Amino acid sequence: MPDAPGLELIRQEIERDLPGSVGGTxxxxxxxxxxxxxxxxxxxxxxxxxxxxxxYGFLSSLHVADYLPAEPRFGVHYELLNFDRRERLRVKxxxxxxxxxxxxxxxxxxxxxxxxDAQERESYDFFGIVFxxxxxxxxxxxxxxxxxxxxxxxxPVGGEPVTFTYNEHNRG
Amino acid sequence: MAxxxxxxxxxxxxxxxxxxxxxxxxxxxxxxVLRLVVDLEGEVVRELRPVIGYVHTGIEKSCEDKSYWKVIxxxxxxxxxxxxxxxxxxxxxxxxxxxxxxxxxxxxLRTLFLELNRIHSHLVWLGTTALDLGAIxxxxxxxxxxxRILDLFxxxxxxxxxxxxxxxxxxxxxxxxxxxxxxRSFVEDMPVRVGQYxxxxxxxxxxxxxxxxxxxxxxxxxxxxxxxxxxxxxxxEPWDLRKxxxxxxxxxxxxxxxxxxxxxxxxxxxxxxxxxxxxAKIVGQCLDALPEGPFIAEDRxxxxxxxxxxxxxxxxxxxxxxxxxxxxxxxxxxIYYAIEGPRGELGCFVLADGSSxxxxxxxxxxxxxxxxxxxxxxxxxxxxxxxxxxxMLDPILGGVDR
Numbered sequence: 001m002p003d004a005p006g007l008e009l010i011r012q013e014i015e016r017d018l019p020g021s022v023g024g025t026x027x028x029x030x031x032x033x034x035x036x037x038x039x040x041x042x043x044x045x046x047x048x049x050x051x052x053x054x055x056y057g058f059l060s061s062l063h064v065a066d067y068l069p070a071e072p073r074f075g076v077h078y079e080l081l082n083f084d085r086r087e088r089l090r091v092k093x094x095x096x097x098x099x100x101x102x103x104x105x106x107x108x109x110x111x112x113x114x115x116x117d118a119q120e121r122e123s124y125d126f127f128g129i130v131f132x133x134x135x136x137x138x139x140x141x142x143x144x145x146x147x148x149x150x151x152x153x154x155x156p157v158g159g160e161p162v163t164f165t166y167n168e169h170n171r172g
Numbered sequence: 173m174a175x176x177x178x179x180x181x182x183x184x185x186x187x188x189x190x191x192x193x194x195x196x197x198x199x200x201x202x203x204x205v206l207r208l209v210v211d212l213e214g215e216v217v218r219e220l221r222p223v224i225g226y227v228h229t230g231i232e233k234s235c236e237d238k239s240y241w242k243v244i245x246x247x248x249x250x251x252x253x254x255x256x257x258x259x260x261x262x263x264x265x266x267x268x269x270x271x272x273x274x275x276x277x278x279x280x281l282r283t284l285f286l287e288l289n290r291i292h293s294h295l296v297w298l299g300t301t302a303l304d305l306g307a308i309x310x311x312x313x314x315x316x317x318x319x320r321i322l323d324l325f326x327x328x329x330x331x332x333x334x335x336x337x338x339x340x341x342x343x344x345x346x347x348x349x350x351x352x353x354x355x356r357s358f359v360e361d362m363p364v365r366v367g368q369y370x371x372x373x374x375x376x377x378x379x380x381x382x383x384x385x386x387x388x389x390x391x392x393x394x395x396x397x398x399x400x401x402x403x404x405x406x407x408x409e410p411w412d413l414r415k416x417x418x419x420x421x422x423x424x425x426x427x428x429x430x431x432x433x434x435x436x437x438x439x440x441x442x443x444x445x446x447x448x449x450x451x452a453k454i455v456g457q458c459l460d461a462l463p464e465g466p467f468i469a470e471d472r473x474x475x476x477x478x479x480x481x482x483x484x485x486x487x488x489x490x491x492x493x494x495x496x497x498x499x500x501x502x503x504x505x506x507i508y509y510a511i512e513g514p515r516g517e518l519g520c521f522v523l524a525d526g527s528s529x530x531x532x533x534x535x536x537x538x539x540x541x542x543x544x545x546x547x548x549x550x551x552x553x554x555x556x557x558x559x560x561x562x563x564m565l566d567p568i569l570g571g572v573d574r
Contacts, residue, residue, distance in 0.1 A: 029268050029507050059398060060510065061536035065523045079508050079519065079536075086416045090508060115398025118544050126232075141225035141573055150233055153531070157237045 002087050007032040010054070010089070018043050023094075031090060038076070038093040042107045045091060048080060049112060056080035056089055059113035064123040068153040072096035074104055074129060095129065108134040126151035189213045197226050201304050201559045204569025208558075215554050220547050224540075228573040235533040239499025240266055243533060245336045247520075250535055251571030252333070253296050256282075256289040257513040259338040261520035261535070264419065265509035266340045269502050269524055272474055276421075276463040278342030283421040284355075284458035285328075285337060286511075287451040291362065292321045293514035294444045294451075298369065301441075301563030305382050310372060317365050320358050327351050341475040342468030352459055359459070362452040366445055373441070383437040387549040387561035391435065397548070398541045401516025403565065406443045407435030413512035424461065425454050437564040444566075474500045499528040508536075515539055515566055535574060539567040 002010060004027040011022050011034060021040040026033045036044045048056040061079040074095040081088055095104040108131035109116045120131040121140040128149035131137055139146060148155060190213050197207040205226035211219040231250055235243045247262045248255040260282060267274060274282075299314030322332040328347050329335035337343055373379045389399075391407040404411055412429045414422045430446035432439025469475050476495055477488035494500075502524040510519035519536030546565055550558040 028505055029271070031507060058395060060400075060517055061508065061519050061521070061534075063521055063534045063536070065506065065521070065532045065534070067523075067531075077508070077521065079510075079521075083411065088508070088510075113398070114396045115541060115544065118540060122540075139225075141228040143225070150230065151532075153236075155233075157233060 002032045002085075002089060003027075004032070007034065007089075010034070010048075013051075013054075014044060014047055017047060031088070033090040033092055035092045035094060038095055038106050041076075041078075041091075041093045042109060042112065045078060045080075045109055045112055048089070048091070054082070055084060056082050056087075058083060059109070059115050060088070062109075062113075062116050062119040062123065064127045064129055064151075066127065066151065066153045067094075074127060076106055076123070076129065078109070103128045103130045105130045105132055107132050108137075110134055128152070190218060197223075201562070203300060203562065203567060204572075206562075206567065206569050206572075208562075210555070210558070212555065215556075217550050217553055217555060217558050220550050220558070222543055222546060224543070224569070224572050226573065227569055231574050232533055232535070235530060237529065239528045240340065240502060240530060241495070241499055243530060244338065244340075245334065247533070247535065248334045248336065249570065250574050251513070251515075251518075251537060251539065251568045253568055254289055254293045254514050254518075254571075255334050256285050256338065257511060257518050258520075258535070259336070260286060260420075261509060261511055261513075261518050262522070262533070263338045263340050264511065265507050265520045265522045266502065268509055269505050269507050269522060270340075270474060270500075272341055272469055272471060274342050274469055275466045277346075277465045277467050278469075279421045280458050280462050281343050281347065281467060282338060283425070284455055284462075285325075285343075286420070287454045287458070288321050288324060288355075290451045290514045291448050291455075292318055294448050295321075297444065297514075297563075297566045298441075301560075301566070302373065302379070304559055304563045305379060307373065307376065307379060310369065313365070313369065313372070317362065320361075324351065324355055324358065327354065339468060339475070341471065342466070344468070346467045352462075355455065356459060359452050359456040363449050366449050366452075370445065380438070382557070382560055383441060383564070385434070385436050385438075386553060386557045387437045387440075387564060388435050389545055389548045393548060394435070394545060397545045399516065399545045401513070401538055401542070402440060402443045402447060403516065403542055403545065405429060406432035406439035408433055413510060413517060417510070419511060421458065421461075425457050427451075427454050427457075437560055440564040501526060501528045502530070510536070513538055515568070515571075516542060535571075537571040537574065539569070539571040540574075543567050543572060 007025050011025050014022055021037050021044050023035040048054050058081040060081045063077050065075045067073050072094040076093045078091040120134055123129050124137050125139045125142050190211050193210050193212055195208040197205045207223040209221045235246055247258045250258055295314040295318040299311040302310035326332045329337040391409050394404050394407050410429050410431045427450045430443045432443050472491045477491050481488040504526045506523045508521045510517050516538035518538055521534040522530050523532035525531040549561040
């Protein structure tokens, strides 16, 4: 992991090339994290991947967490890995819930990291985050006709009725 | 699931040779409940779409409704042949969140069981994959050794699978009397057994011609696709989290990382078989250097007090009651902790909101990510080679679907 000063150095360098892209940094439990502007996520990840001396070229995980009741509530996490320096860096983009039927949107990083393909589909499937520019953004684990975004915090456990035909006929 | 099943490549033309065929989901060669929609031109695979989700059980969602200590048996059931790894990923993540240091003996015991589990996982892989390629006897030989590992698990934990042995803070119980002797005899036998597997397969003309030069994917492409573990090492990238990141007792262990050269199915087979020998070495070293002392941390805010204290100590009784009813609370924070599973990087993300239940548990399952490389491995090869490549990819669908 880059240590806390190392993280600040990275932040300064990004800010020099992409002003206003980094919203904050955090360093806790030995994990370096950087909160970035969701509109500039492609530019930041591209910068971290391509810039000599950074080479965060491996996306080990992409996942989403729902921070309800905090606002903005969705955090898209990109766990980057630098093979040479053996460092991990988490890049977080926070997305607000746009309201009733609209879904939060962010650019897809499949062009930079082809590995994100299935993981972005998984995030869409469970959180309803739309990844703009994804080649095939459909549900991956749940059935296609599933309604709702089950991993959101306001989706209750057991939120769908389970019907057993056996019980229906015998017990009414 | 269903929208993956486009009829792309299928031309409504009677003279066209492309035919879309459905493989699975219920077929022994798919190693679980994996469905493949394959466009065939004669016997050659032209396009391939894996359809997953048949055994999705919403484990990650269910974890949010359980206190931390109740999550452990849940996550074990994701990737059902590498349960110790899931436990370690989750317990390690929570330990890092609450900054709880585990005692040295627990580190060694965990390392020991992880490596036994790695051998077990590779044995299941070798047996079933060789079975796909027609070497039926391999299944019996591999499962014979696997049974000895399960016996060891049963001896120490009481369960053969899904043991719930790791706890936040250490392990639930010390290893019993006689375990060390039994484990040592296994460690001594294992390299000999691996030699026997090699004698059966390495000079088997059918096996060699089925695996050599088949399913090659370049190192660069594998890295792009996020593939880790034996698949990546078989392509010549010596990347192993046991060496690169410092966790458990691995820094004190002396072992090698087997790497391949070409990245074909034969290299994948060689890498895993060599890894079994290295893992047996690690198990032996753990037994040799096993430190004395407690096997679980002393912190009563997170760890159950010993049973013997309950009738005499009011404090212990209160702690026991609090831990069992509400569970312990974890301060707000988030962590991503990754370990080297038998199939590659197994990461666990835990988001804590200050209550006694995690706000989010996510597993970066290596099978799920590695499965993306399957198209590259199988396209433009024969159907039979596709089955071979799938076996060598070693996906566990319980882990893919979670």
